[in-house]
Amino acid sequence: MAEHPPSWAVFALPVLLAAVALVTAGADALLAAGARAGPARSPREAAARAAAPARGVLRELVRQPRRTRAADVALVRVGAALLPVAAMLAGVVLPLGFRSVSDLPEGVVWYNAMEALAWAAVWLAGWGPNSALSLIGGYRFLAQGLAYEVPHMLAITTAALGAESLRVGGVVDAQSGLWFAVWMPAAFGIHLLSALAMAFWGPFDRPAGRDVAGGAAAELSGVDRILLLGGRWLLLVVAAAMSVPLFLGGGHGPLLPGWAWTVVKTAAVLAFLLWARRRVPALRMERWTEAAWVVLTPLAVVQALVVAVVVLHR
Amino acid sequence: MRTSDWQPVLVLLVPAVAGVFLLHALSAAVRPVREPLRTGPFLGGLEPREHALSRFHVRWYPVTMVFLAFDMEMLFMYPWVRVVTAVGPSAVVEMFLFLGILLAGVLYAWREGALRWT
């Protein structure tokens, strides 16, 4: 068990998460601009392309907020703000090296509970503006939740089962030898898929898809837009970072200190997700739900069974 | 002074929520037009005939029922992971029998076409 972190860590966490989200979004913007207009001709141009998300935040700050006709403003406000707040609260159990802001005894459940708040957040933000396209976006996320959540819960339970602990620190300790990703590959893969799905990003971006003009975000401008779209990046970062302690051995690794291994592994997971999203089209839930229930859920159960048998004979 | 593992969580709620209010305040301070814009919903430029808020028909309604069963199951599974070795093989047999029954339900729902809706 690691010692407690300094008390300022609580205030450093939101700043750190926001910074990582901004860097990740910048890398994605760089890739996107390269696809649309060819490779950058100068480092200066590349920097300007990567700065697009930061500029976007500044741009939304100076913009007027919108109220659509007969909108439920309170719901929009709450929904948009809930997403980043939930992502940060989930980040409490993320260890940097071997120390997290708070290594809760039920850390895995806490992460699951906070991440599930996205259901409420996106639906509220989609329902609130009284606009058909944004309503469709909000409901798309609920359908998506029904598809990804069960395999996701089974996957993180499998990691907890491997360590026989719901404490994230305990899961990391159990991986001082073999990483869980090696002997629970299905659970690891499912966790990465659900990281994309809960952040409604990449191949799971239909709740905020361009075909519904931005879906749940279609009617938002100003701070509400920053919160909802920034919140999804935060959620992506937290979920991707969570796969490091759960499956990739956390801070364990040779030579480098624990915190450095966490940083390297998190960056690798995020880079993989950024690459992977460019290789596949978006998954529509009316096709994906079937695959999630008929393939992923039984697969996750079998994976849990294998791990349970191994744990019994350890 | 730290009294509980949950204390930092409560403390974190403060900067997180304060950050939301700070952004709103900052925006109000710098943006050229403070009052919100009142406008209609966007559908491509034309106006709809009714309000969008309605009893939205979700075709995936049966999936929510299947989901609920698994969601309940997770309530048992989380505490279960901590006692597997302590209880022994019977814990594993019981849990996976339960999961097997639920999966049979999924197969039934699949055969009935509840997992596809267009």
Added chain:
Amino acid sequence: MDLRGRIVRAALGRPRVLAAVSAGATERRLAVEAELARRGWPCAAAPAEADLLVVAADPGPGTAGAGTADWVARLWEAMPAPRARVPLADAGEAAAVLDHGLAELRRRGGARHGGGHRGGHAPAPPAGSPDSPQDPDGPHAGHDSGLVDGLPLAGRADDRDGLRLDRLHLPLGPALPDWPAGLVLRVALQGDVVQRAAVEADPPGPGRLPFWNEPWLRAAAGERVARGEAARRLCAAHLDSLGRFFAVTGWPDLAARARYARDRALGGAGAAELSALVRPLTRRARGSRTLRWLTAGVGVLPAGRARSLGVAGDAHGRMLGWLDAVARAASACDDGAPLAADPAVGPRGPVHGPVPASRALLDALPGLLEGAEFACARIVVASLDPDLDELARAPLPGAAHG
């Protein structure tokens, strides 16, 4: 300059642009999109995220009951401040117009407005005059149930699964992202499933040649047109359709690549460069099992109907058709031989048919959309990609240079 003004200026350095494009303005739309990509300015999907409105729309009759000026005005009213609006009359002026728009945006953003200026602006008149000259399914229940903010709530109607459910009537278009310019679909939605759909096509203003058919029309009018020029146009037209198709199916990376290749084709790239751009695109789209799984069986046309339209049976097949044509056209775009006047077959079909090819595509739409989920409906529209420029009156021979 004060700090606030400086922040606003910095924030507006690369504005998000919404293009209001009517039928007949394809060339201007392409010029704006290419210029935005060159500058790295983002394209807005909705007025809520737009700073700058570029109006590439001819004053026209518009769809029945809602003239072009009306929907452009609604887009403008839906954009939050600071905002600017610039007209684009000619494709060659795209760069200058964007510069002007940026200057205008910065000017407006610098000034601080008091209460009520644009903030308390009254919403577009909702009640009484909804944009619904044609009701796809006659009068419906619910109008008597009382108005909220000038609009009624949704009424109920029978549904495809034998239930009685709330039904929304929506006009989709003409300015949705990745949507054929000028197309308006009047749909009745239950949940996100299209119950009924009616097409209203906004014809282009007089005197505009359909941009994508131009080489064939000019050749038919007796002008000497190189075969390579026609191949280049065909290649760009299908790449444009592919860009929309990929954007709508949620594959922004391929959409961006298709549009980059399209801009290069129109910008005069050689056959070697174009083929090199097109080859990886074709390989990835063709090889994607996920894309096949998601789009095969969407928008299925009966074999006879598909043949008469000159397209494949489902959305995935239609995409493959475009990929084939693009690859062939890309390698032929340096061909200097003269284009034969006959047969004149453009990107969508014969350019001189008794009925414009795009009219037939539009007529096929309602049947395909009924019962489709919203995302599938968008894919169906994108996979047919009717070109409303073709709905112009039969072009006069000799009036070829638009």
